[in-house]
Every structure is written in structure tokens, then in C-alpha cells.
Amino acid sequence: MSIIDLKGLLVPLGALKQIAKEPHTIKYPDQTKEISERYRGFHYNDLDLCIGCGNCSTICMNEAIDMVEVEGIEGKPGDSGLRPRIDYGRCCYCALCVDVCPSGSLSMTADFIKVSEDAFDFLMIPGKDNPDGKNKITFDASTDTSLNLFERVPMRELPPEERVQSFAEVFLGYTEEEARIEASRCITCGLCTENCPVHMHIPEYINAISRGDDEEAIRIIYDNNDLPEMCGKVCTRRCEDVCALQVRGEAVAIRWLKRYATERAENADMIRRIVNPEIREPNGIKVGIIGAGPAGLTAGYYLALKGYDITIYEAKSEPGGMIMYGIPKYRLPYDSIQKQVDYMKSIGVKIHFNTKVGKDISFDEIYNKHDAVFMGVGLQKGYTLGIEGEDAEGVWAAVDFLGLVNEGKRPDMGKRVVVVGGGDVSMDSSRVSRRLGAEVVQLYRRRIVDMPADDEEIEGALEEGVQIIEKAIPTRVIKDEKGRVKGMEYVRAELVPPEGGGRPRPVPIKGSETVIECDSIIAAIGQKADFGLLPEKVQNSLTFERGKIKVDDERRTGYPKLWAGGDAVKYGRVDAISAIADGFYAAESIDAYFMQVKA
Amino acid sequence: MIMKTTSERNKQTTLFIGPQHPGITGNMMVKLLVEGDTVVRAETHIGYLHRAFEKLIEQRNWLQSFTLLCRFCVPEPDPMELTYARAVEAIEGREVPPRAKYIRTIVAELARIQSFLLWYGGQAGSAGLYTLGQWTVGDRNYILDLFEDLTGARIYHMYIWPGGVRRDLPKGWADKTRRVLDYLEKRLDDYNRLLFDNAVFQKRAQGVGIIPKDKALEWGVTGPPLKGTGIGNDVRKDEPYCAYGELDFDIPVYEGGDVWARALVRRDEIKQSIRIIRQALDKMPGGSYYNRIPNPMKWRLPAGEAWVKTESVRGEIGFYVVSDGTEKPRRVHLRGAAYTHGISVLEKILPGQNIADVSFILNSLGACPPEMER
Secondary structure (H helix, E strand, C coil): CCCCCCHHHHHHHHHHHHHHHHCCCCHHHHHHHCCCCCEEEEEEEEECCCCCHHHHHCCCCCEEEEEEECCCCCCCCCCCEEEEEEEEECCCCCHHHHHHHHCEEEEEECCCCCCCHHHHHHHEECCCCCEEEEEEEEECCCCCCCCCCCCCCCCCCCCCHHHCCCCCCEEEECCCCHHHHHHHHCCCHHHHHHCCCCCCHHHHHHHHHHCCCHHHHHHHHHHHCCHHHHHHCCCHHHHCCCHHHHHCCCCCCCHHHHHHHCCCCCCCHHHHHHHHCCCCCCCCCEEEEEEECHHHHHHHHHHHHHHCEEEEECCCCCCCCCCHCCCCCCCCCCCHHHHHHHHHHCCCCCEEEEECCCCCCHHHHHHHHHCCEECCCCEEEEEECCCCCCCCCEEEEEEHHHHHHHCCCCCCCCCCCEECCCCCHHHHHHHHHCCCCCCCEECCCCCCHHEEEEEEEEEEEEECEEEEEEEEEEEEEEEEECCEEEEEEEEEEEEEEECCCCEEEEECCCCEEEEEEECCEEEEEECCCCCCCCCHHHHHCCCCCCCCCEEECCCCCCCCEEEEEECCEECCCCCCHHHHHHHHCCCCCHHHHHHHHHH | CCCCCCHHHEEEEEEEEECCCCCCCCCCCEEEECCCEEEEEEEEECCCCCHHHHHHHHHHCCCCCCHCCCCCCCCCHHHHHHHHHHHHHHHHHCCCCCCHHHHHHHHHHHHHHHHHHHHHHHHHCCEEEEEEEEHHHHHHHHHHHHHHHHHCCCCCCCCCEEECCCCCCCCCCCHHHHHHHHHHHHHHHHHHHHHHCCCHHHHHCCCCCCCCCHHHHHHHCHHHHHHCCCCCHHHHHHHCCCHHHHCCCCCCCCCCHHHHHHHHHHHHHHHHHHHHHHHHHHHCCCCCCECCCCCCCCCCCCCEEEEEEEEEECCEEEEEEEECCCCCCEEEEEEEEEHHHHHHHHHHHHCCCEEHHHHEEEEEEEECCHHHHC
16 A cells, blocks of 8 residues: 555545434334334234135245134134134245235234244234234235235126017126136135035136136036036025125126036037036936926936936926026026936936826825935915905916916016015016016015115116115005906005114005006015925924925935925025025935945 | 365465355355465355245246245345246236336336445445445435335335236335435445545455456356446346336446446446436326236236346346246246356456455455355
């Protein structure tokens, strides 16, 4: 180093002036660090909002998140009852778990200091172990920043003005591209499976669709549902009610995806080729089934696969029961049912049509001819309104009306039809009446939002020009001199919350009577079963509850070797998928029964 | 393997620098054959840090790997995220909104500045000048504060990902960034007084660790070491990505190829980065910051491959990514500048140097072991 390089030696000494400056650092613990508004510290989980879907656990590649039971939290439909527990020895604070949380319950907080000698203290259940974290949330995911896709691929449909012209199918189905996109939204949590009466393998077949393997999807679907195309079009889709994405957005269109997949199989032969089911050797055991509705067909199909000799007795000339005669063709076309039934026939299910039990053949004969009997007779009789003048010509029970139309008849409903009720059947009645060219007024005793009907049906009816009068109770049918319907009188109601809590009760407002002129009235206020086919001794040994047969978990009745399912039993809900579940589990039970007998 | 002849054995001895040594730039080791104070031969030994990142990424889906990418190299997590994200976008053909491109540019340049501030500490420290390191690492925290505000984390941001960036700029962040840049710009003079005006550094750095200009490209030198040999190659200029094509900046070039020239390049790079960020903040487009990817658990990329490179802090880094049409990459390969600089270049330029200059030269090359062991 040369001595004359004085500058190079002196200049660095300028650093000394920094001595007088305030330091940058904070003086912990007197001063604490100011935490950013987006800081990713320890997690916080809103335990009430969390649905235990486990998506956080799935995305975490450090395997820092386990789903565990938490005291005080019970599983329920749409909630697994589990909550994430985080191992902070593994967590890398990447917050992917936050960004994929469909409910938005998981977030991160400003806390990042924890001192403990016990390693297990670092296994924390966010929300339970740090309830104060709620006020310190710094990093969360809104529906905009979340990695979940909350918007459903819209279903293409006919415009309302075109719909009312014919019975053409309203929904047009997903294209391949649409189905792939919609299927990719699924987070595979399986909450849907739990809420499906027959516990279909929903995430699995949606995965197959998103992978582009439609045939695999069909195979998975047929594992426990033999009428999937029907379900794909008209299922009440309780699965979508509990979809993890519906907490903050739109549920995955599970029904439409099932429809997409099953429609890839264009005919019975194709279904047979794709599903290629394993059919066991005939075991010689004969099972008789009463009613070719969803329950009966399902029991028949799954028993036939297990090698049983199946004969179905059906009163009508076509298979399907309510799905054939109750559901209008614009929702479920004839060919679609026929295709699925043809496939079942190819497996070996025999169906005797036009054979009404109790008339063409006696129950005893069937019972004696077979080793076991499954009964799925459904609800064939409509409830009557129970008001003055109901016997007038032009007053219909919805089931009869829909049955007639589905048989291809076109009854003259006149210019204006009044439909009474708020369920899916009432919506079907209204929309069919519109297609028959009538003006439709629908009366419901509560509000539209209280209607048990599917929102999609209500929306469809309104689009098609059905006028719905809320909070209206019919009081009298007005007849003309020939005994024909001339009009209907109804009173307005107000909704009064009952003392014990629960659904508000409609109470008539005095003096609010109004009359609507009309040519026909359709009562769609529910149906009941007709057990006239059963001999007295059988009826006596069955237990009935509110006009329905009581069965156990395996769908056994109180009568030996008699199983029952579908709408006519008191188990689960009244819809097609519940009937399928009844048929499916009855088939398992019947098989288990004979396995035991053999052994 | 260093082979020694009998006569050599009498005069020469073997020294190990690292893997536990304050002068080493991470978990690696340089094995030296020395004669007196002079290095005769040098060998870089790695293997102390192998985490199989490339293989681990191949086990993860296209999004999950972003928690690993930033961990390749602690001082510069963002270029890794940026490069991999661009590779994924290239395979998928995914568009990135203009706003995201500008935000990415800012993040990449902030990453450059903070990394160079850390380098100041290492370079000065290995010459025995400890004060500067304390200043620059302190000042670096202002940038980490900016990252914390923007991304939620100080070091491992996981912020740039396919389709754009993870969150939009927070309110007031641009102004805060401008204030930090103004402050840093003033501080650069203080750093100069402590380092470049310092006779100790001048004497230690000038003429030491020379990369010959005619060999630089042949050896695969990139980044500041290349610009220090007088060759102004820079991916940001040569193949502009993000918003670089729309911004005005210069590539600092110095002749000499020694530690001194490389240090000057880095000093000037900070100034250029400040210039780039200011422009990007001024020109920041509106609109979306993120072209939303599908559900990450079911996100399949079309089959294909991509080679994408960016100008990272140390030089050119590139990702070679192959997709076979599934949720996970078939193959991921990282080419980092540190691999060349820390192994082949280092081994070539150390012979003839003083032992005391080994870590000094190593720091000037910017060797980062995790980038060598992927």
C-alpha cells in the first residue's frame, strides 16, 4: 500500500459520523415489530365456518396439516366434523392452505412467536388453540384471490318462449369442453358422497371426467346407481347442497356432470360394453319385485348381477314408475329411461308389464313363487284439497294429470289453470299446463322462498310465464251449473311464527277472499300410497307410520322375506335417488340374507 | 482428485475451505493445493446440501412446487419463482396480464437490490471490512419490509406464480417503495466511501481473480462477472421478458475481469434497478394482476417442454420443464449461474492467487451452493 494514498485511508473514516444516528433496529420487548397487513404467521380457523373438507391438508406438501376430531364439533351434512391441526415443525407458511380453503374459514395471523419446551405444543388446532387469532387475521383469501373456482359453467338451455311450444328437453347438456372445465372445479373432498342417499362415488367419477376418461366415469357411476342418466337429469341433487364450493360460491354441477358422462353411452349395448359388469353365476334363488320404479329396478339390477333370478311385476305398460309417469318429458325424455331399462334387461332382469298386483296376480302368488320379495310400489294417489266443490269436473290430482300427459294424451285444460302446491310436482303441473297452451296461476300458502321445489324449477316456471301467488290458501272451488270448474276462491295468509319455533305457519286473513276464474284446477299437495294389494295378514304384520311402511336400515319390513323401498316406505326422503338407495341396500341385504341361509 | 508428484509433496500442502468456514458462501467446500501462500490447484466440492429439489418438484403438482422454488437460493428466491412460472406459462400458453408483468419486474428488481446489499456484506467482510456489511444488511431490511407488505413474507415470498402474481399491490405500497428507493440511493454514496474509496478494498480487489475476456463466454460466465470482463450480455436486454422491453435502463459494463470490475458492476446494477422500479411504478398499468389458473389439484398442462431463462442476481438462470400432460411435471431442470461460477470458473481462476483471496474471489463470483446441488 502506497503511503501517498491518503484519500483512500481517510474517506472510510467518514463512517464515524453514523455513530450519532439513531439505530434502525427496534428495542424488543419495549418495542415490537410492526406487522404487515398481509403477514403470514400462525393460522387461525373459524371453526364454525370450517366444513372440514380437508382441502388444506391435501395441498400441503409438507404434510403439516392433519384433519382431526375436535371436542364439541360434530359431523353433519356438509361438515365432516374434522378440523385442521397444524404441525409448526413442518409448516412453511406458504399459505397455499389459505388460498385453497373453499369456505374461507382458514386464514393466517400476525402472531409468529411461540416458545415451549414441549414439542407437542407446536401441534396446534387453529381457532381452538388460538381463539384470540380472530382479531389478528392478516392473510386471508377472498373469493377473488382464492384458488377455488366459485363460478359454475352455465348450462345451455332452450329459451323460455321456445320451451312452452313443445315437450322438448329444456336443458341441453354440457359439451365435452364445458364438462372438463366444470369437473376440474371439484376439490375431491367427498362431502357430497356422504349426503347422497346411495353414497355415489362422486369425487371419483368427477376426477375421471376431468381427466378425460368418460368411460371410467360411467363404470364408477354404475357401481351403485343403475339409473344414472335419469339422476343426471332430474336428481334432487342433495350432493350439491353440501358441496364445499357452495359455502362461498356455486356448487359443482354434479348432476350435470353425471348427465354428461352417462350420455356418452348412447344405447344399451354401449352401456353394456363400457360397464362390462361382472355377473355372477345364476344361484337359482328367485326374487320377485313389485313395481318397476327406481327402487324396484335398482334392487332387480343389483340382484341380477349377483346371480339372482329376478322378475319384476309392473302394473303399467312402461317401466320407470314415477320417473316415467310423474316426471314430464321436457325434463326426462322417454328414450333416456328406455335405454337404461334395456341395459338392465340385457343383464337378465325380467319385467312383466300390465300386471297389477292384487288384480292380475295376487300378492300371495308372487310371495309363494319367489324366495324373497321386494316391494317398491310408490305413491300413486294424490291428496285431495279437502275443500268445498272439489268434486267438480276439471279438478285434477297432479299425479293423474302428469301420468296422462306422459302417456302421450293432451287433455283440454281450458284457458286458465290454477295449480295448488309448492313442491316439484306442482312445478311440473304448472309447466306442463303451460305447454298445453293454458295460462297458469299457482297458489302456495307460504312464500316462494319457502317452496320445497327445486329453485331451478321455480325459476323455469317463472320464466315460462307461470304466475305464482304467494301466501294464498284455497277455500272453495266454484262450479258452474253443469258441475264444471268455473273458478277458485282463496284467502290471503299471513305467516305467523309458531310458539315452539320452527317453520312459520300460514294463518288466513279474514275478509281477504279473492276469486280467480279458471277452467281447471290441479291439486299438487302430495301423494299417498295404496297398499290395497297387500293381503290383510301381511298388512297386519307391517308397521305403518304416516301412511308409509316402516323398514329397518336394511329395508326389511316386519313380514318375513319381504323387503320394501321407494316413496312408499318411511326411510330417508321422497325422491328418486332415495328410492335407488333403498333398492341398492335392499339388494345387499337380500344377498346377505341368502348367503347366511346357504351357510 | 489432486495428484501430487513426490517433489511437490515436499513443498505443497492441502487446505480445505469449508464446508464450515466463515469465508465460504454456503454449504460447500473448496479443496486447495497450496505452495506457500499461493494456490496451485483448486477443486470445488459439493454434496453438503443436496435436497433433490428437481426431483421433489417432479413429485408435486404445478402449483405446490412454488413452496420449494423460492428455497433454491435464500438470497434470491424471486428469480426462481419467476423463471419457473414463465416456463409453466410457456408450456400452457397462458397469458400474463400487463399489470402482473410490471409487478413481477418490480419484485425481480427489488430482489436484485436486496441480494446485492447482502453481497456487499460478504464482499467487504471477506476483505476484513465489517462495518459496511452491517449497514447494507440493515438497509436490506427496508426492502424485506416491502416484501412483507406485498407478499406476507420477508424471504420466501411464494408470490410470483403462473398467470401473474398472488395478490395485488397493497394500498400505499408504491409510495413506500419510492421512499425506500430514495433512501437507498442516498446510501449508495455512503457505501462508496466505505468500499470503493477505501484503499484496503482497492488494493485487495484490483487485478485479483481475473476472468480473461476471451475466455468468459467460452467458460459460460454470465451476470456481473461477465459484465466485469467488458461483455454486456444481459437477458433483460437480449430477450426482454416481463416489462423490461418497455423500460429504459442501461447495462453497466466494466473492463478488467477482476473482483474490482465485478464489484463496480454490482454497484451500478443497484442504480439501474432503482431506475427500473421507479419507471415501472410510474407506468404501472391497471386491470387484473392475475390470470386465474384452474383448480390447482386438477390442473393439467398440455404435453410439451419449455426452456425459459431470466437474468437473476448471479447471472443467467434457466428452467427446462417437461410436461407429459398430467398434473405434475415430467422433468424439471435448473441451470443456475452459480454452477458455472462456483465450480468450473472458480477452479480455473484460483491457481496463482493468494490463499487470503480465495473467499474474496468466491464472493465476487456469486456462488450459491443450493443452485449447484439441485
